[in-house]
Amino acid sequence: MPKPFLLITTLLCQLPALAQQAPKKPLDHSVYDKWESVVNPKISNNGKYVLYQVKPQQGDGTLYLKTADNRPLAQISRGDSAAFSADSRFAVFPIKPPYALVRQAKIKKKKADDMPKDSLGVYALETGKLTKYPNVKSWQLAEKASVLAFLGNKPVVKDTKPKAPADTLKKLTDGLLDANKAGAPLTLVNLLTGTTREFASVTDYQLSKPGNRVAFAVLAPKGSKDVKSGLFAFDVAAGKLKKLSTGKGTYKNLAFDDAGKQLAFAAEKHPEKALVKPFSLYYSNFAADSAAIILRPGDKALKRGWSPSGFGKILFSDNGEKLFFGTAPDPLPQDTTLVDFEHAKLDIWNYKDDYLQPMQLKTLKKDLQRNYLAVIYPKQANKMVQLEDEYLRDSYLADNTNAEYVLATTDTAKRVSMQWEGNTRKQAYLVSTRTGQRIAINPKASKSRFQISPHGDYALWYDDAAKAWFAYSVATRNTVNLTQKTGVSFADEENDSPTDPEPYGLAAWTKNDEAVLLYDRYDIWKINPKTGLATNFTNGLGRQQKLRFRYRIPVDKQKFIEPKDELLLLTQNDVDKTWGYYRKPLGSTKAPERLAMAPMTFSNVEQAKNARRYVYTKSSVSQPADVYVSADLKKETKLSAINAQQKDYNWMTAELVHWTTPQGHAATGVLYKPENFDPTKKYPMISYFYEKVSDGIYRYQGPAPTPSRLDIAMFASNGYLVFTPDISYTVGEPGPSAVEYVNSGVEALKKNPWVDAAHLGIQGQSWGGYQVAYLITQTNMYAAAWAGAPVVNMTSAYGGIRWESGMSRQFQYERTQSRIGATLWEKPEAYIRNSPLFQLPKVQTPVVIMSNDADGAVPWYQGIEMFTDLRRLGKPVWLLQYNGEAHNLIKRENRKDISIRELQFFDHYLKGAPAPVWLDKGVPAVEKGRNWGLETSKGTGM
Template sequence: MLGAAPPSLARPRNLPSTQDMRTLHRTVCRGALLALGAALSAAQSHAQGAGRVITQADYDIWRSIQGTTLSRDGRWLAYSLVPAVGDGDLVVRSTKGSTEWRVPRGYVGRPQLQPNADSGFTAPPPQFSYDGRVVAALTYASRAEFERARRGRRAADQPATSLAIVSLADGKVTTVPRVRSFAMPREAGGWIAYLLAGGDSAGGRGADSARTPGVAAATPGGTPRPISGDSTARRGGRRQETGATLVVRELASGNETRIEDVTTYAFADSGRWLAYTTASRAESHNGAFVRALGASGIGAEVALLSGKGSYRALTFDRAQKQVAFVSDHADSAAARPRMSLYQARLAATPTTRALVTPAGLAADRLLSDRGVSFTRDGSAVVFSVTPPRLDSIPADSLADKAVFDLWNYKDTRLQPQQRLEAARDRGRSYTAVYQLGTGKWLQLTNDSIPQVSLSEDGREALAVTNVPYALEALWGEGANDVYLLDTRTGARKPVARNVRFRAELSPAGRYVVWFADHGWHAYDAQSGKTTDLTAKLTGVRFDQETWDTPSDPQPWGVAAWTADDRSVLVYSHYDVWELDPSGARPAKVVTDSVGTKTHVQFRLVSTGGARGRFRGGDATVVDPSQPLLLSAFDDRSKESGFYRERLDAATPPERIVMAAYKFGAPIKAADADVYAVTRQSFTEFPDVWVGERLDRLTKVTDANPQQKQYAWGSAELFEWANGDGVPLQGVVYKPANFDPSKKYPMLVTYYEQMSDNLYAYDAPAGRNRINPTVYASNGYVVFTPDIAYTTGYPGQSALKSVVPGVQAIVARGFVDPKRVGIGGQSWGGYQSAYIVTQTPMFAAAFLGAPVANMTSAYGGIRWESGNSRVQQYERGQSRIGATLWDAPMRYIENSPLFYVPRITTPVLIMSNDADGAVPWYQGIELFIALKRFGKEAYLVEYNGEGHNPRKRANQLDIDRRMQQFFAAKLKGEPAPEWMEKGIPFVNKGRDQLAPVNAQSTATSAGQATLPR
């Protein structure tokens, strides 16, 4: 039997720490079922009490809902409730009753502790069993234990992961400690397999045992992953991998089978087979194995191939009739063993054969141990070959040699890009396909044709190459040549050249479609004919007419295909169109032009969710006999909702719901008409609503009940015209308890188009941005205007959009014109820097990672990618639209640096020394110029940070400094010491800013105040 939950798991009160531990069973008061339509008719603005002002002390407790999933029968909802920082819960909730089970998940709200590092930890989602009897999820140690381990800094001290298996019948939780991954069959209930963490394997392939198992950690979606060696030893100078213990548990009886030394494993979708590979200290026990699963339990181990060597990349076909894997067993005696590709047919007595061996490969090719799969119909195996790995040159071998990078004008990639991509280049591989029917295989990709996509049967492949346009792509948009490959013969047919946008192969491989010359084109693989599918249409555009950079407008995109490649569905700005790829049938607007007439944008919705966790067809293929679910967004009012439409009906789309909210993507139960969807507004957190219809939903979560304790602002749409008379929209966020007779300070922040966020919830958080929720709670009006751009004049475009908007709001009478500040990050930082050179309107400005001098930035490098910044200005976001030599004055006129003497606004600049997007020296150039002219300026440089601070301490620090800076300049509060005296370098690390309450003088009753 399984052991008790580890002491590290924080349990609900009064729960026994035994296997029979039960989670908190709470009866949630739900009241009468409220129709969504009735809820939507209520006034969105609600009475705001005095409320506490939001401070940094409140950020960590704000929770998010992650990994939402429905059981197949729709009776249960599961998700993780995760605080910004701290311990979270797995919540399992009845969709129709009031039953709710909670299991502590441990420290899932983990902030990033290192600068410029990848994003923080995200726990994998919970997974329901196919029969809906249990839900399983990984759990972790508490935050306190992680902090103790971090201080200890020993690998042995790191807290282990556990697995929680929750019985939906009674809430009973089975907790298994020390796990790595877990899996359940996608189309059968009754089984779960989990791999124990390192050190829990017996170290040899002994007989099956029924000892207490450890559990395997789930990867996202419950997909098992290979183990990179829990322990290693060296024999004969070679690194030896060893596996861990796999426990296979029959959920109904609790019977368990332990299998030692497992490295990878997978269930067949049907639950009839379990396959796994092993690596043992006794290498003769290594192998690839299967076991049959059935009502009588788990069968005996059957070896597909065993003995000395490595076994990897195990995979089933969709019909679960065969398995493929790779192994170097046949070459294991070599100093550097080479892999072979194997196929095994599953039966009472499985048979295994080698498909590709080293003898069948070219001398400069090896078979890769990654990327093995079957085609959809199981007729072919897709695998990869690779050249021998090019090892790095040891640094000590160059001690007395010249070390340099050579930049050559013929290089298609600059040296910084080559440096970043060196690991990829050394480990590059090429896609190949083995036809099981003919016994022949073909390498599909190479250095000249780096990309292919296969049809469902693997007989056709779409080959795309950008090699002929690689130099052009350094400065322009790049392009591709497109070919169709016969994977059986290698015959290659040219489809199209100089294609700017993505070409797509139809699911059955009959057609290739792509966008060019403002229309959709299709190539028929059978006839070799190319057809312009939209040439006869007038008054409709399929590229983005709202495109505002000096480059080719992108298409709105492909929505889906219908079965048998009969139709392809594409988008215009507002509507969905059906095109016949053969060109025989005329184009049809599926949504009856309702979108265009009403300014409502329709898009297909894939209600994947739970279904996506089980094999159920491709999201890109729709059944024309079934109704289509469409999301809807009104780009004038910003309301959203859902419509229903049919391909086989000539009727307008049926409205389900439209409301003053932002709806998330709905999840539908696989076997029931039950939906789960989030809805949000500026004042309403995106909690989950469930129901059998999208217009009759019931709220079943309450992630942040503490919100009602705080002073919360409101949001409203605001309209004005820019300096050229172009109508614009923006959002005005007003403070809690807004009084139109008062004069408030106002902050203006922007990027490009932000008005679509009218109904977006913005959780309190500290970063290098003006958070409307936080600042509105602290007594500011916040304005986020849209900007209309004119190519060649990005700075003036921002000025002519923002200033008239600010003037229009000031004219309303509730903003003090002498207390208006602006701020933005990146592109918003540049625009803010430009604006303050042109007007004295603003009393303070935050400039996050601004470009100050386009002439010097033009020739720089985007260090995060290694690419040149030239394209940014000639064709991209900076919107100059010409080279520096063709239009030098445009670069100068749009550069804030050349207008620094005009600036009267105090500025706070953030420019980080590891910024990979905007050159760090841009902020320095601006600061030096400001200092040279005696302007009030402060520059914060976070060491080792990139474009946006990722280390949480740095995020909170810039948030505090921004709040202090704006409070001093817009509220008249005393300036902090760092503004008055600076921080000498010798005090670096000693002077740590204390948390500060950004509210003005008075605090609300009950508010926690923090030291200055």
């Protein structure tokens, strides 16, 4: 054989191997849209079938239906939010319109009624038959039967009437009770037989849990002879329609009892032009020809001037004897003589107000709908008991709604202190549903979290000041400290804020309220609420081995743990941060059995209701969160395999790093490296931080447009080291605490020859943005910094408003994240010392600030203060202000934009890449919307 031919043959044979060795591509901004995630995995009640959706970040998703042993059944393009029927024979799901069609409709600025509509799909799991119903607005699947009801979209009716100006409050009140909206067709389907029934002009509907009846409200079109307005009920088995209430009106909150044998609803049938339209409460047991009014405005059982509410949830007790509903003062009539442009518009702030005006405006709609819980007994001559009122307005029903008492709390006359404490002190009562008697649980108001046990036998709460859990017995009227004698803390042992530590929480109750399971830092305790007798359910294994055991009841809608139940405990190793599951039967005295522990992140498991089979997801730094099925969490079947394209890109690795801070504190962080890391090379490093983040070391972080944080996958893929240090805080020293942990961690890593100490960056958002701003006033070792939504002047921010909630910012600085621990006038020097603004002359680091004009958490003028002051000092500084955007960017187009700019900025200062135009020359306002300045600036000396 001639040598040239032999050489060519040899090279051809080596081509596959050479191709395999080709370097992987770095991630770029074009990859975002196609990166996928698994959404809503579910398992059927019999454990035989699994469904889940795979969704790209932008575009059309796919619904997958499979058997538990991974046999494919169907792939439904654009299938979404699916559910199994109770008998495990059907899957029901909306089918979204194609993303491209929706996008085009938005481009054409079509109105909501003209936008592409959802369809509804029904898949028969045993036969493989797929049925689609077009143009569906909403749907309900019976909880205990294969009966489906769905409402189509209403026909579009063009409104030719001129729109008169309206006062804001009138818009709200009228809009809440608008009875003049066109109805749409309601379709009822028996999935087992395939029979359907359609009803016209329906505005609201409710399917009973057993699927034996559907109730619906009808608004007849004008001039219709065939369709009559009213409230109707259809008996599915008998095929009979019953008219329960006639006439045009507003019918709301349709509610069946659990057996589908009783129905209640609220309705008003006042003339359309009536200025006040109070509701009445209706009831039917389907024996009479029509529903009866069991409570109407002006009845003696009601407080004077009150009536049943159209907004209160209506609910039958489990045994069907009690009917819970809401009452409210009659709405005030609007003054129709008032001309909109002739009266003042203002907000009046009064120091006696319970809530600041911004909070009141934020909750205005909720307050207009506020109602107060009451109960009525339809089978006992409509006996009624008012349970809540203006003083006692927050109550909680036991899961066992037959229980005599409800738990109610009040913070009346104690709300002003929310301004500086962040929450309020509450008093709690048990209120009898038979007599209305109120039994005070804690005569002195306290910072506590109250709840009622599932069976209704105990009130349970955690007292912040006492740092203990308490139970109050309904039967004995005794209060027991549940955690006093355990010898361990049930409050956050690592709390580093000047406020009472949070509890670790509650896992679950056992049947009949015999025991409650509470968490300490590591273990779960099983405690008798009557006696306080406590046993360590996890046998102390958690604290011994630094394992954090946590539990969630896996069966949907189960309220307590049965004696025979076996608990799957989601577990994290507090030292190496690995995750997994342990198992322990409720009645066992043995230590929990280890099922799986790995350098991965596990989701909570969902258990089949009638089978020992589980569905869950797990992921790692390099493995996306895929769906798995298992009977014991040891042997498992993988059902999904998303993001196959990841293999083509340079990914990242993650490792825990440890160091000692200058003050001798043991510190932990995570170091992310490029997958192709070479220890003989030097890499620029960016530090990103937000309190403590190392617990998430094994969480999968796919590339995604950032709301303003650091996209770790993108930066690692592009040749950066990313360091995320945990920070512990000293009260009164939030800024120096960041210096203590972040800078010392960076200094420790700089000792490695592969860290480019001349090219270090820092990035943080919100609280992290504040820390970035502070750090660059304390050191010049960072070559570039990015601060998202920072606070730089605690003195000016202290008295401001968090506009998203309407709350004052004072509590944050005194009690929570800012950790000053005192008022501004008590320790002004602490506020000044921790405010970067007063030390800006020391800054030498180029810094980009993101500060948005609709930020509801941090005053956006804080970013302006930082920018204008650094600008005056001649420092390199840029401000990105996304118009109409929030604290964290919401709009995807803005997230994509900031992701590009962030990488450009760090590439320029840490890698020497050419500067883009926005960084070099800026973008004048006259070019706004036409030039984004993302292209490389030519001829720049930067």
